[in-house]
Amino acid sequence: MTEDGDDPVYYVISDLHIGGDEQLEHVDFLEELLGFLERLETSDEDAELIINGDAFGLWEFTELEGLEKFDELVDRYPMLFEQLRATGESIPITLLPGNHDHELAAYDEYAERLAAYNVELVRALSITRPVGDRAIHFEHGHQQDPNNRIEDFGNPHATPMGYFYNTHVTSRAGRLSDRGRYNWLKDVQAVTPTERLPNWLASKYFYREMNPLLRYAVIPFLLLLNVSVVLAVFAGLDLAGVWTMPVDAADAFLDQFGLAGAAVHLLLVLNAVVAGLLLLVGIPLLLFVRDLRGTIDRFGVVETDLTVDPEQPYREAAREVFDERPETAIFCYGHTHRPTMVDVDGRLLVNSGTWLKRLHRRDVVAGHLPPVFYPSYQLCVVRIASGDEGVVVEYEEVEKPSPTAEELTLAERLLTLGREPNPELPGRAVVASGAPESTADVLE
Numbered sequence: 001m002t003e004d005g006d007d008p009v010y011y012v013i014s015d016l017h018i019g020g021d022e023q024l025e026h027v028d029f030l031e032e033l034l035g036f037l038e039r040l041e042t043s044d045e046d047a048e049l050i051i052n053g054d055a056f057g058l059w060e061f062t063e064l065e066g067l068e069k070f071d072e073l074v075d076r077y078p079m080l081f082e083q084l085r086a087t088g089e090s091i092p093i094t095l096l097p098g099n100h101d102h103e104l105a106a107y108d109e110y111a112e113r114l115a116a117y118n119v120e121l122v123r124a125l126s127i128t129r130p131v132g133d134r135a136i137h138f139e140h141g142h143q144q145d146p147n148n149r150i151e152d153f154g155n156p157h158a159t160p161m162g163y164f165y166n167t168h169v170t171s172r173a174g175r176l177s178d179r180g181r182y183n184w185l186k187d188v189q190a191v192t193p194t195e196r197l198p199n200w201l202a203s204k205y206f207y208r209e210m211n212p213l214l215r216y217a218v219i220p221f222l223l224l225l226n227v228s229v230v231l232a233v234f235a236g237l238d239l240a241g242v243w244t245m246p247v248d249a250a251d252a253f254l255d256q257f258g259l260a261g262a263a264v265h266l267l268l269v270l271n272a273v274v275a276g277l278l279l280l281v282g283i284p285l286l287l288f289v290r291d292l293r294g295t296i297d298r299f300g301v302v303e304t305d306l307t308v309d310p311e312q313p314y315r316e317a318a319r320e321v322f323d324e325r326p327e328t329a330i331f332c333y334g335h336t337h338r339p340t341m342v343d344v345d346g347r348l349l350v351n352s353g354t355w356l357k358r359l360h361r362r363d364v365v366a367g368h369l370p371p372v373f374y375p376s377y378q379l380c381v382v383r384i385a386s387g388d389e390g391v392v393v394e395y396e397e398v399e400k401p402s403p404t405a406e407e408l409t410l411a412e413r414l415l416t417l418g419r420e421p422n423p424e425l426p427g428r429a430v431v432a433s434g435a436p437e438s439t440a441d442v443l444e
Helices: 030-041 068-076 078-088 108-115 161-179 185-190 194-209 212-223 225-239 245-255 258-299 312-324 410-415
Strands: 009-013 047-052 093-096 126-131 134-139 328-333 341-344 347-351 358-362 372-376 380-386 390-397 428-432 440-443
Touching: 030 047, 030 078, 047 126, 047 134, 068 078, 078 093, 093 126, 126 328, 126 380, 134 390, 161 185, 185 194, 185 358, 194 358, 194 372, 212 410, 225 245, 245 258, 312 328, 312 341, 312 347, 328 380, 328 390, 347 390, 347 428
Parallel strands: 009 047, 047 093, 134 328, 328 347
Antiparallel strands: 009 380, 126 134, 341 347, 358 372, 380 390, 390 428, 428 440
């Protein structure tokens, strides 16, 4: 409880990933972030802003070292740092390092330089804050991810697996992105889990980079591939004289439509021929691939479980914190970029999401075409405060127009008609005051 009788209110954001090589320097949400910080500057609440890790993309600067990265950030985003200074004069701003900006924990000078902009850097894996008669546990969440866990926290030379992915894949994408027909490659940092990267690259090549004439010539074949395989089998039976009825019936039906029927007949024949060739090649190839995969699995050459479970490791981590510190009502983390709120034994596991673009995979309505990745923004702020009911958690959405119209081709929209995603933020939730075993009510 504060001196004027008001309980503190906590606003939590995470995973901004500001900065990086070349095209990664573009911050699509900068205007919205400045607006949010300006609102906090004029707030009359006893508020604190907590930036729960990965504020900056320091891993994505591959040509700068140490504090040079901070200087580059200040030079690139002067309005952001001036607004942080102004907001920090009104309310406390606390910053935790994540994995992408782990270097913040490695140098004393980072704390000094951020303090000049009224941002308190806490060089620790987690912090706690009081809320009513309970407490909140904050951590970025990368320590629960074996690919990004920092074994030697604060060591500037710490390089988990995720470090190499970002320095060799994400940063390279930032340097090459503007060479495409559309500046899309920079969005590689929004692809989660990373196993989807090959599918995403194939999708973007097909719908964005492929020559349009070639793409629209291939689409009918891929849409009718299943039908073409069946036709190829029927054609083979017809040629062998085993069963001629299906082909005779189809020819008779199409003959009724004159030139239109002849055109459809030609298209089906071409598709059947291609499908037949693919079957001839594909069957032995499939046997070879299955045998090769079995050999690889026996020797354990390839590790298939590369992606952190989006929720289970954090449930376990939350239970440990709740057991060690029973007064804790909220376990708040980021890292996975998925804004979620889950009841864990009467307390709440809360993910603060990301301000990066999010990509939602959607399979096409028919055929064997690459999936479509719908872009969206779910800019959100988690608000945690004490109320009459207990500890109240709410998501506040920061409005930003959908990029779908600009970033998806007509073909992508038509092929996924009726499958457009409609991402929604979690609803309101309350952890009742009093005993630690009190329940959490998640309300829509």
